Amino acid sequence: MKLWRLTRAPFVALDGKGAELHGARYAPSGQPVVSLASEAGLAVLVALRYQPQNLQGIPDDFVLGWTEVDEKPLRVPDPDEATIRAFVGEWFESRRSLTCAIRSKVLPEADVIYLNPHHPLAARVAPLTCRPFSFAECLHRPPMLDSFRA
Numbered sequence: 548m549k550l551w552r553l554t555r556a557p558f559v560a561l562d563g564k565g566a567e568l569h570g571a572r573y574a575p576s577g578q579p580v581v582s583l584a585s586e587a588g589l590a591v592l593v594a595l596r597y598q599p600q601n602l603q604g605i606p607d608d609f610v611l612g613w614t615e616v617d618e619k620p621l622r623v624p625d626p627d628e629a630t631i632r633a634f635v636g637e638w639f640e641s642r643r644s645l646t647c648a649i650r651s652k653v654l655p656e657a658d659v660i661y662l663n664p665h666h667p668l669a670a671r672v673a674p675l676t677c678r679p680f681s682f683a684e685c686l687h688r689p690p691m692l693d694s695f696r697a
Contacts, residue, residue, distance in 0.1 A: 548585075548615065548616055548617075548618075548619065548620070549613050549614075549615050550583040550584065550585065550613060550614055550615070550616060550646075550660050550662070551583060551584045551585070551586065551587045551589070551590040551611065551612070551613050552581075552582070552583050552584065552590055552611075552612050552613070552614075552675060553590040553591055553593070553594040553609060553610070553611050553612075553680060554594070554609070554610065554612070555606055555608050555609055555610070556608040556609070556610050556677070557608070559610060559612055559674070559675045559677060560674075561581045561614070561662060561664060561669070561672055561674065561675065562579060562581070562664050563578070563579025563580045563581045563662075563663075563664040564579060566578065566579060566580045566581070566582065567579040567580075571661075572659075573623075573628070573631050573632050573635045573649060573661070574635055574636075574639065574661065575632075575635070575636045575639060578639055579664050579665070580639065580661050580662065580663060580664070581661065581662040581664060582659060582660075582661060583614075583646075583659070583660040583661075583662060584651075584657060584658070584659060584660065585648070585657045585658040585659075585660055586654070586657040587611060587613070588654070588657075589651055589653065589654050589657040589658075589659070590611065591611070591680075591685065592653045592654060593651075593653055593659070594609070595682070596653065598682060602682055602683070602686065605682050605683075607681070609679070609680040609681070609682065610675075610677035610678060610679055610680055611677065611678055611680040612675030612676055612677035612678075613675060613676055614672055614673050614674065614675050614676065615673065616645060616646060616662075616668075616672055618644065618645050618646060618668065620644065620646040620647050620648035620658070620660055621638060621643070621644040621646070621647040621648070622647070622648050623635060623638070623647050623648060623649045623650075625649065625650050631649060634647075635647065635649070635661065638661075638663070639661075639663055639665075642663060642665060642666050642667070644663075644666070645662060645663060645666045645668045645669060645672075646660050646661060646662050646663070647660070647661050647663075648660055649661065
């Protein structure tokens with residue numbers, strides 16, 4: 548399964564340090580977990596939610612990267628956020644699978660994939676293959692849009 552991540556270049560390591568220091572939406576506080584996406588577009592949309600609305604001052608060192616894992620993610624039940632958090636906490640502690648899949652709130656047809664860097668199989672996950680990514684280029688408004696307004 549190909550997994551995607553949009554991040555800044557200094558933070559491409561799949562070690563979960565960012566979540567450990569700053570938290571993750573569903574992961575227990577202080578736990579290293581890597582947030583990935585089942586689709587490249589979802590990785591972009593999720594990262595965009597955390598950028599300034601006017602897109603001023605966004606760093607220019609973003610990269611879109613992917614890696615592959617052979618394991619099918621454990622599906623997280625999603626009746627409500629408390630259930631998701633409880634399930635993810637138990638999943639993290641039990642280390643019963645390398646990854647778990649949470650239905651995205653941004654794009655419900657895709658999944659946020661958590662990777663547990665403490666799982667025994669985590670050492671086999673290849674580093675991200677990355678390419679530069681620019682929000683300015685991605686969100687550039689084509690000139691033809693002016694003709695649609697007339």
